[in-house]
Structure formats: structure tokens, C-alpha cells
Amino acid sequence: MTTALEMRNITKQFPGVKALDDVTFTVKKGEIHALCGENGAGKSTLMKVLSGLYPTGSYDGEIVIHGDVKRFSTIKDAEQAGIAIIYQELALAKDLSIAENLFLGKEFARWGVINWDRAFKESEKWLKEVGLTDVSPETRTGTLGIGKQQQVEIAKALSKNANLLILDEPTAALTEQEVDILLSILREFKARGVTCIYISHKLKEVFSIADSVTVLRDGKTVGTYSIEDITEEKVISLMVGRELKQLFPRIEPQTGSIVMKVQNYSVMHPDLPGRKVIDDLSFEIRQGEIFGIAGLMGAGRTELVMSLFGGYSGAVSGTVEIEGKSVRIKSTQQAIKHGLALVSEDRKKYGLVLGMDVKNNITLSSLRHISSGGVIDHQKEIYQGNDYMKALRIKANSVETIVGTLSGGNQQKVVIGKWLMTNPKILILDEPTRGIDVGAKFEIYTLMNELIKQGMAIIMVSSELPELMGMSHRIMVISEGRKTAEFMAEEASQEVIMTAATGGRTG
Ligand SMILES: Nc1ncnc2c1ncn2[C@@H]1O[C@H](COP(=O)(O)OP(=O)(O)OP(=O)(O)O)[C@@H](O)[C@H]1O
Ligand SMILES: [Mg+2]
Known part of the structure; x- marks a missing residue:
């Protein structure tokens, strides 16, 4: 098998956090390659580097695709090289129709007029590719369930002629049935030669679909293994750096x-x-x-x-x-x-204010615990924030880190901290x-x-x-x-x- 992608010595620094530290990642053409690691290990960051979201110059190291060194300045550049990413948080415009989402930015426009006939026909073709035959291209995507939105995202990626498809945590919100559909779509793409990078915390899925797995820990590559040569237990212990009995x-x-x-x-x-x-x-x-x-x-x-x-x-x-x-x-x-306290399934909607820092989020529903005479005691806020950060092992630079910059799992811990504090x-x-x-x-x-x-x-x-x-x-x-x-x-x-x-x- 030939090599589809090589990421060499990638280092990516955020203020106070080295998210990627000399990571090397090689993917063979036509394989499904799983990327595993604990929350905050650097998986999403590595994929954002690859997809041009973090432009060349904002990281060290090299991206080599089919033998050529690539320097992406934008997501468009990466798309032109055949790379499509489906982010951990779906990015469809919910108020627009499926057709509009699919052809956003590349409408069949002539003299500024969109050829809707053609857009609908094309959409139907791509929807069929991903097995979505029971919805019309005119449907507003916001009215679809998560599973179907996911399929629209994949259709969108394919319509851009992607030959390297990246799925970041695609099944977290899917039903078992939807997971099965997704996995069978991926198998079909693989049969057609599409290369796929698959990020998931669900190791059962990883072992049912992947050909190889790379484990990251604390921003470093632990290793790449062929799926036949490794077990679930082994992947877990490589991820967490200890045995979980x-x-x-x-x-x-x-x-x-x-x-x-x-x-x-x-x-x-x-x-x-x-x-x-x-x-x-x-x-x-x-x-x-x-x-x-x-x-x-x-x-x-x-x-x-x-x-x-x-x-x-x-x-x-x-x-x-x-x-x-x-x-x-x-x-x-x-x-x-x-x-009562409720840690909701949809943390973005009910749990967190992404633009605020860790301590503000944790104390949000308990301001009376840290106030006297109606005035917030900021020192107390920092102490309490620190206590919960330690107890829950939230991986953040300090209590002043903005929650939106934390990895998905660490955001979830902040929500739990917030509700625990209400005692x-x-x-x-x-x-x-x-x-x-x-x-x-x-x-x-x-x-x-x-x-x-x-x-x-x-x-x-x-x-x-x-x-x-x-x-x-x-x-x-x-x-x-x-x-x-x-x-x-x-x-x-x-x-x-x-x-x-x-x-x-x-x-
Ligand atoms: N925009 C950012 N600004 C500052 N720090 C960031 C930013 N994005 C990520 N980080 C930090 O980089 C590290 C890696 O994060 P990343 O999102 O890549 O983890 P992940 O492996 O995808 O985790 P998860 O499984 O929880 O999604 C974390 O410590 C995170 O807090
Ligand atoms: Mg992630």
C-alpha cells in the first residue's frame, strides 16, 4: 500500500499549552486509520492542522500528501488537495436547506443567479451516495436528527471530491442504528479507495472498522499499530499510560x-x-x-x-x-x-458559557456561595474553581482558561463541576x-x-x-x-x- 498522508514532526503551541509535541502520523492510502487518545491528547488539534484551519506558519513540521509537501493557508487549500473534515461539533448552517448547505460557496451561479434545478439534482445524487434517500434537498438541516445531519456533512465532504475524509468523534450523539449506518457508509467508501481518519472514544467501533490505530498521549505520538496486532485493553493502557484494571x-x-x-x-x-x-x-x-x-x-x-x-x-x-x-x-x-442539579446531555446548549473561563462557569449557578452582601468574592471564586479543577482533574492551564478552548471531555468536566458546586x-x-x-x-x-x-x-x-x-x-x-x-x-x-x-x- 502506498502512503496517502504523512504528518512529520508537527508541533503546535497555544498560549501556555503545547497541544502537539513533535507528532508524526502516517496514513496509508485507502485505509481507515483510527486516532485515539484521552481528552486533550491533541487529536482534534492535529486534524485542524491537517485541514488548514490552523494555517501553515502557525505550527512547526510538515504535511506530505502523496509525496508532495503541502502548505495550507486556508481550509479551501486543504479541500483542493482532497481533504475534508467533519468536525467534532457539526458545522452545518441549520437554517439553510440541505442543497444550500451542500453548495454553499460554490452555487451554480451565473451572473449571480443560482441554478436551483441543478443544485437539487446534484444534491439528490450525493444524498443517495450516503444512503439518505428519504429526505428532500429542500429540507432545512436544522429539522433533521443528528444522525442525518452527519450524513449530510458526509455528502457535503464527498461533493467536494474528497479522497481523505476526517471524522472527529462522529458517533458521540448517534443511536446504535445510526452508528451502524455510518460505519457501513465508511466501509463502502473504503472499497472505493477513499482514505479515512476516524477519531472515536468508542473502542468497539474502532476495532470493528479500523485497519490501523495511532495513539496520542499528551500531545505526543505513542505509536501506530495494525489492528490485528493490538487489543482494546492495550489501546486503553497506551492512552492512559497505566493499566486500568x-x-x-x-x-x-x-x-x-x-x-x-x-x-x-x-x-x-x-x-x-x-x-x-x-x-x-x-x-x-x-x-x-x-x-x-x-x-x-x-x-x-x-x-x-x-x-x-x-x-x-x-x-x-x-x-x-x-x-x-x-x-x-x-x-x-x-x-x-x-x-436538584442536572448535568445535561447537550452541554453546549444548557451547561456552559464557552466564552467565559473555567472558574466563572463553575461558580455560575452558585454565586451565593461565593458572595457576601451581594458582592462576589473573587478570591473565593478562584479558590473554589481550583478545588473543583483538581478534584475533577480538569486539564486546563488555570482557572482563568476560556472554556471554549478546552477539549470536549474537559468541557464536560467543567459542567459537572458547576453542578456539584450547587451542592x-x-x-x-x-x-x-x-x-x-x-x-x-x-x-x-x-x-x-x-x-x-x-x-x-x-x-x-x-x-x-x-x-x-x-x-x-x-x-x-x-x-x-x-x-x-x-x-x-x-x-x-x-x-x-x-x-x-x-x-x-x-x-
Ligand atoms: N484554541 C485553543 N486555544 C488554547 N488551547 C487549546 C485550543 N485548542 C485546543 N487547546 C488545548 O490543546 C490540547 C489538545 O486539545 P484537543 O482539542 O486537540 O484534544 P482532543 O484530543 O481532541 O480531546 P477530546 O477527546 O476531548 O476531544 C488541550 O489541552 C486543549 O485544552
Ligand atoms: Mg477533540
Whole structure:
């Protein structure tokens, strides 16, 4: 096989952080090459160098494509060399149609007039290539689910004649079914000779699709391996630099009294009259336990926790008691007052202010803890920020680092820190480890254990069944808004949970 790409001795410095330190990365033509590493290891940065987002001159080292040294000053330059990148955060213009997104900047314009007929025809062709046959090119991309937006992104990349496709963490927000579709699209491209660089924290995927894997750690190359020559365990230990003996450090529940009792809880759809997103749910949660919620995408898990937290607009019936007192939570402020905290699945939308620094974000919902007489004590803010940064092992230069410059997983830790600081009685974690590396996951689990030891109750929503079964003490399964089963952790298996999640009532 010939070499498609060589990145030689790449060093990239940000103020105070050496994100890449003499990285060498070689990709063979036509292979799927996985790039693995902990949060903050430098994966996205390396790909931004490759895609021209960080222009030549802003880093040291050389990019060699099919034997020629390339110096990209813009993303366009890299595109002309056949490179297309799909960023960790999707970059489609949500208000525009699929066709507009596909041909943004290269409309079939003559004398300033776009030939829409041609744009639609071309779009249909590319959509078909990625298996999106059931949507029209006129659809606004913002109305598509994440999986389909992803497919549009790929169609867009292909329409630019890419022969090197980079996917940065493409499956973090996809359902299992969507993941399968994506992987089969990639296999098809590979068969046609497209080279692909695939970044993922999900090693199962990596091992099912990749031909080779390169591991980065702390901005340095650890090594490149053929997939047949390495195991998942080995990749993990190369990533974290130590052996991880146990993935889920569950401890016995520290069960105390009932902190939350939910009875006959129903939530109406905010826009569709008569449709219930949650239908007559009852459950209770005790101090010191981790209560897992399982279900398929669309089962109502996020709607349930958002509604309990006062952050969902659909009308509610039924009762909620917190520590024996009946409450009606109508806003997130009230929820916080009643001792609830929610780490949401979509950290960008609900959790973080990207332009602010670490300490401001962490203290955002707890300003009263660091103020006296209505005035913020900035010294205290720095101390507290530092405490959480240490406890959660957030990888940032200082508490004054702007959150938007942190790697994805470290941003997630900042959201968790923010909610911990509110000192909740009940901590709700919605997909807490999405996009987080194995080492940091372990840290988050360990932290959950610390919290239940202090008497906190944790509600965890997760689509990762091994995680849900590995950490929860009890698991409730919901399907189409209804409770279909509840298990003690020991009784649960992947099979019985899946049966209940698809609507079968067991347990
Ligand atoms: N624009 C920036 N300004 C300052 N520092 C940055 C910037 N972008 C990245 N960094 C830092 O460079 C390091 C590498 O970040 P990068 O985003 O490449 O990590 P990653 O491997 O993609 O992690 P993740 O798995 O969390 O996405 C991190 O320490 C990060 O905080
Ligand atoms: Mg990244």
C-alpha cells in the first residue's frame, strides 16, 4: 500500500499549552486509520492542522500528501488537495436547506443567479451516495436528527471530491442504528479507495472498522499499530499510560431515607395536544444510591429528567415529593432551591458559557456561595474553581482558561463541576460520559462514588448499557414514556433491559 498522508514532526503551541509535541502520523492510502487518545491528547488539534484551519506558519513540521509537501493557508487549500473534515461539533448552517448547505460557496451561479434545478439534482445524487434517500434537498438541516445531519456533512465532504475524509468523534450523539449506518457508509467508501481518519472514544467501533490505530498521549505520538496486532485493553493502557484494571468501580449503595418520590407522573408534549411524552411513571430514589434510567432514543428519558428539573415546557400531572414534602417545580431556579442539579446531555446548549473561563462557569449557578452582601468574592471564586479543577482533574492551564478552548471531555468536566458546586441532594446526570475518554470516565465514576458516600442521590440516564449496569444500583427502563421494568442491578442483563426498552414488560 502506498502512503496517502504523512504528518512529520508537527508541533503546535497555544498560549501556555503545547497541544502537539513533535507528532508524526502516517496514513496509508485507502485505509481507515483510527486516532485515539484521552481528552486533550491533541487529536482534534492535529486534524485542524491537517485541514488548514490552523494555517501553515502557525505550527512547526510538515504535511506530505502523496509525496508532495503541502502548505495550507486556508481550509479551501486543504479541500483542493482532497481533504475534508467533519468536525467534532457539526458545522452545518441549520437554517439553510440541505442543497444550500451542500453548495454553499460554490452555487451554480451565473451572473449571480443560482441554478436551483441543478443544485437539487446534484444534491439528490450525493444524498443517495450516503444512503439518505428519504429526505428532500429542500429540507432545512436544522429539522433533521443528528444522525442525518452527519450524513449530510458526509455528502457535503464527498461533493467536494474528497479522497481523505476526517471524522472527529462522529458517533458521540448517534443511536446504535445510526452508528451502524455510518460505519457501513465508511466501509463502502473504503472499497472505493477513499482514505479515512476516524477519531472515536468508542473502542468497539474502532476495532470493528479500523485497519490501523495511532495513539496520542499528551500531545505526543505513542505509536501506530495494525489492528490485528493490538487489543482494546492495550489501546486503553497506551492512552492512559497505566493499566486500568476495572472499568466500573461500583460500590455498595449507602442507602438512606427516600429523597424523592415521584407518583403517577405524566408530561404532555409541548406542541402536540393530547400526546404524552411521559405516561404515568412512579418511582422513588433513596439517599446514597445510583438510580439508572434506561431506554431507547426517544423513549422520554431526557424529557423526564428535564421536566423534573423544571426545564421542560410540557404540562405536568402527578406528584413529586422531595424529602417528604410535596413540591411543584416550575423553573430550574426552583429546582436548584429544592436541591436538584442536572448535568445535561447537550452541554453546549444548557451547561456552559464557552466564552467565559473555567472558574466563572463553575461558580455560575452558585454565586451565593461565593458572595457576601451581594458582592462576589473573587478570591473565593478562584479558590473554589481550583478545588473543583483538581478534584475533577480538569486539564486546563488555570482557572482563568476560556472554556471554549478546552477539549470536549474537559468541557464536560467543567459542567459537572458547576453542578456539584450547587451542592445538590439529587444529582441528575444525563449521558454524563458522552465523548469522554476511558480514563476520565473512571474519574467521573469514582467521583459519583464519593458523592453517594456523602449521601447524595444520583439519577443517571445513559445509553451505554455497560456503564448503566456497571454503576447503577437500581435500573428503571422506560419505553414510549412508560415504565416497562425496574431491576436491581444484580438482576439486570443487557438482554432483559433491551427487551423492556423495546416495549416488552418484564421484571
Ligand atoms: N484554541 C485553543 N486555544 C488554547 N488551547 C487549546 C485550543 N485548542 C485546543 N487547546 C488545548 O490543546 C490540547 C489538545 O486539545 P484537543 O482539542 O486537540 O484534544 P482532543 O484530543 O481532541 O480531546 P477530546 O477527546 O476531548 O476531544 C488541550 O489541552 C486543549 O485544552
Ligand atoms: Mg477533540
